[in-house]
Amino acid sequence: MSSEQVAFIGLDTSKLKISVAIADGERNGEGRFLGDISSEPASVAGMVKKLAKRGAKLHFCYEAGPTGYGLYRQIVELGHQCSVVAPSLVPKRAGDRVKTNRRDAISLARLHRAGELTSVWVPDEAHEAVRDLVRARDAAFEAQKQARQQLHSFLLRHGRYYTGRKAWTRAHGRWLASQAFDHPAHQILLAEYCQTVEDAGARLDRLTN
Structure with missing residues (x-):
């Protein structure tokens, strides 16, 4: 990938693990599930480092929730963009009632690429x-x-x-x-x-x- 390309990373977060999906910058490109990692900072750092080797600019996102803003701060400190999005404003497909970590991560990556997510203010x-x-x-x-x-x-x-x-x-x-x-x-x-x-x-x- 050239340095001008962008990859959008959707993170479905929970207390113990994070489900990771990626949507490349091409608007019609498919979102892909990359797997689950531990929510520990060391695991997050390893995931970010691995994705950064692709050579694309990384734009992460995850839904605001009880896990807080530590993940946001870590990603930003590692030199990448991150958005914390409002869960109530995430577009839902009609009839899409089955929620899984994998599906939610892929959906976040795609919606982030499409610019359809609403970010919340992240306090210092x-x-x-x-x-x-x-x-x-x-x-x-x-x-x-x-x-x-x-x-x-x-x-x-x-x-x-x-x-x-x-x-x-x-x-x-x-x-x-x-x-x-x-x-x-x-x-x-x-x-x-x-x-x-x-x-x-x-x-x-x-x-x-």
Whole structure:
């Protein structure tokens, strides 16, 4: 191949492996499945090095997902182009319901060659770190909300109603501390629910501050 030619590489990624397919630059050329490799960086580097020997410019792509952007950064650092595409915007053929790693990789390679894929913005490591922190804080907020609801529902089932102006204040905390049950099992549950609320609040505070 001449250095002016381009090869489009579709990667179907998962936690442990990556399925690799290639579509050469000719628009009507067939996409070919090259096989599966480990998702370990060393395996990725070996795959990229092998494909680079073909002499074509390599344009990689894979769908955004839980595997993150490490693969993108590695390919770019190796000197090649890479696009992370929006899964919801990948064109689907009518009636094409059978999904396999092999088929998806070939489809990505062909669609990438045809310019029919929509790339997402890839954050740098600093942006991604902040984004992860925000996600963790949101999850902590939901965990606190759920813990409070469980405690509230438990107390309501046993006719315990807080009559103060606002829940989850110091006054509400003193009211909770004053609650007691005759049955040991209920007393254990009360202590566990209160501790869960306290732990969830502390975690949220740590992630916020």
